[in-house]
Amino acid sequence: MLTNEQQRKIYDLRNSGLSYGEISKELNIPKSTVGAFLKNYPEPIMRVYCPCCGMPFIRVLDGNHSMFCSDECERIYLKAVETKTICKAKSTKK
Numbered sequence: 001m002l003t004n005e006q007q008r009k010i011y012d013l014r015n016s017g018l019s020y021g022e023i024s025k026e027l028n029i030p031k032s033t034v035g036a037f038l039k040n041y042p043e044p045i046m047r048v049y050c051p052c053c054g055m056p057f058i059r060v061l062d063g064n065h066s067m068f069c070s071d072e073c074e075r076i077y078l079k080a081v082e083t084k085t086i087c088k089a090k091s092t093k094k
Ligand SMILES: [Zn+2]
Pocket: 050, 051, 052, 053, 054, 055, 068, 069, 070, 073
């Protein structure tokens, strides 16, 4: 698993025009890992789905990101995990 720092450097080097092989050497990460990562996340911003309500939203990989679409969803979800119930927002969808 790549760290945030490694992810950021991969994008930096890729933007500088380096190949997968060159990035691999530069960061001492297997070329297959670099290739798989850039294939899955070609942009440092990706569209993901909130695990609580299922809403798609844009997540920035670098920096302070969350896997939820909102603080409210994070709160509901974590509470649901804690109490072993399903997410409230999700359960209303059915
Ligand atoms: Zn949500």
